[in-house]
Amino acid sequence: MNQPRQSQQPPGETGRMTPEPRDEMSGYVGRDLLRDRRALVTGGDSGIGRAVAVAFAKEGADVAVAYLDEHADAEHTAKLVRDQGRRCVLLPGDLADRAQCVHIVEETVRELGGLDLLVNNIATQLQLDSFDELTEEQWMRTFDVNIHSYFRVTAAALKHMGEGSSIINTGSVNGLRGNKKLIDYSATKGAVHAWTYAMAQSLIPRKIRVNCVAPGPVWTPLIPATMSEEHVEGFGGQAPYGRAAQPDELAPSYVFLASEVMSSYYTGEVLAALGGETTPGG
Numbered sequence: 001m002n003q004p005r006q007s008q009q010p011p012g013e014t015g016r017m018t019p020e021p022r023d024e025m026s027g028y029v030g031r032d033l034l035r036d037r038r039a040l041v042t043g044g045d046s047g048i049g050r051a052v053a054v055a056f057a058k059e060g061a062d063v064a065v066a067y068l069d070e071h072a073d074a075e076h077t078a079k080l081v082r083d084q085g086r087r088c089v090l091l092p093g094d095l096a097d098r099a100q101c102v103h104i105v106e107e108t109v110r111e112l113g114g115l116d117l118l119v120n121n122i123a124t125q126l127q128l129d130s131f132d133e134l135t136e137e138q139w140m141r142t143f144d145v146n147i148h149s150y151f152r153v154t155a156a157a158l159k160h161m162g163e164g165s166s167i168i169n170t171g172s173v174n175g176l177r178g179n180k181k182l183i184d185y186s187a188t189k190g191a192v193h194a195w196t197y198a199m200a201q202s203l204i205p206r207k208i209r210v211n212c213v214a215p216g217p218v219w220t221p222l223i224p225a226t227m228s229e230e231h232v233e234g235f236g237g238q239a240p241y242g243r244a245a246q247p248d249e250l251a252p253s254y255v256f257l258a259s260e261v262m263s264s265y266y267t268g269e270v271l272a273a274l275g276g277e278t279t280p281g282g
Contacts (some may be wrong), residue, residue, distance in 0.1 A: 002243075003219070005229035011124070012221025014046045014073050021219045023051045023247035024080055030058035033259040037061040038112040040104065042095060042153060043122035045074035047220030048170060051251035052119055053088070054080045059255055061117065062087040064108040066153075068094060068122075073221070087112060095122055096144035101152035105160070115160045117258050120150040120192075121170040125185040127227045139184045146188035150195060163207040166258045169196050171214035171270055176280035189214070193270050200268030209267040211257040216274040217244040240276025249273070 008016050014023070023046065039056050043049040044065035053063045054077070063081050065088060067074050074090050081088035089111040093100040109115050124145045128134055150169060157167075174182055175189025196212040203210055217236035223244075224232050236244025253271055256262045274280065 003232060003235065005233045006224045007229050007232070008221075008225050010225040011068050011070055012046075012223075012225030013070060014076075014221055017219075017221060017224060021047060021247055023047055023220075025051055025054040025058060025248055025251060028055055028058055028248070028252070030055075030060065033059040033255060033261055034117070035060035037116040037258070038108070038114045039117035039119065039258070040064045040066065040108045040115060040153075040157065041119040041121060042066040042104070042149065043170075044119070045070045045077055047222065048215070048218060048247045048250055049119070049121045050077045050080070051247035052121065052254045053077055054084070055251040055255050056117070056258065057081040057084040057086040057088070059259070060086070062112050064089040064091055064104070064112060066091040066093070066095065066104045066122070068092065070221075095149040095153070096141060098148075098152050101149055102156045105153060105156035109160050115157055116165050118154065118157045118161070118165075118167045119170070119254060120153060120167070122146075122149055123170065123185070123222065125182055125222065125226050127181050127231065128183065129181070131183060134183055142184040142188055146185065147191045147195065150192060154199070158208070161208055164260055165208045167199070167208065167210045168254050168257050169210070169212040171196070171212045173214060173216040173272065173274055173277070173280055176214060176272065196270060197268050204267065209257075209263070211263070211266055211268070212270040213250060213253045213257070214270050214272045215245060215250055216272075216277060218250065219244040219246060236275075239274065243275070245273060245275060
């Protein structure tokens with residue numbers, strides 16, 4: 001894929017992207033792997049989160065979608081989920097706020113009757129040319145959204161999750177090797193990976209699995225909303241595949257990690273989907 005130069009204001013809208021991402025799982029056929037499970041997906045309005053929400057619905061799950069304020073994208077995700085005959089709850093608000101992190105969990109449980117699957121997927125980033133441009137305000141905002149929300153949502157969710165539940169975090173290749181233009185983002189994603197390892201060990205006695213998907217470049221609204229037009233034009237070209245991933249290509253990994261049938265012996269894994277790159281940082 002060779003996308004043209006483009007930009008938009010954060011957090012970005014799917015409908016303004018050229019081309020639009022493939023994130024509706026239109027060719028995906030479910031097999032009841034998640035029948036009647038209750039899922040909460042943060043950042044579920046678009047991109048990877050949308051694809052995961054729809055894939056979960058096609059596998060038989062009801063889904064709550066937490067997002068900032070991208071209402072049009074969120075409503076479209078809800079329609080895609082409901083078209084599968086599953087319930088979808090929309091939960092707008094800023095997950096940098098600890099109270100909002102608790103609120104979305106309590107609303108999910110109230111609306112869906114429980115919580116079995118948690119996908120911590122929300123993220124923010126801002127491309128910088130040098131470390132000197134990185135302010136403490138930006139550093140704290142990135143950590144509040146990208147890792148503190150994972151802790152806060154998970155802490156609230158674990159009060160409702162039991163044996164057989166699954167938590168899946170979204171990491172990044174930048175957390176594996178760093179990125180000089182995304183210093184704070186890289187740091188948070190490295191923290192997500194370490195958080196996954198540690199929480200997996202901690203929750204083994206409760207038989208709750210914790211895993212992570214760490215993608216390389218993915219074509220989502222975050223890209224034109226946070227990167228320069230020049231970077232957008234060549235985005236993903238550095239991967240051995242020569243292109244960015246589509247969200248539809250990543251969502252099945254979340255289904256795999258959510259399903260007891262498919263991955264009951266998997267916990268503490270960071271599944272790196274990097275388009276042919278095998279040794280990040282090597």
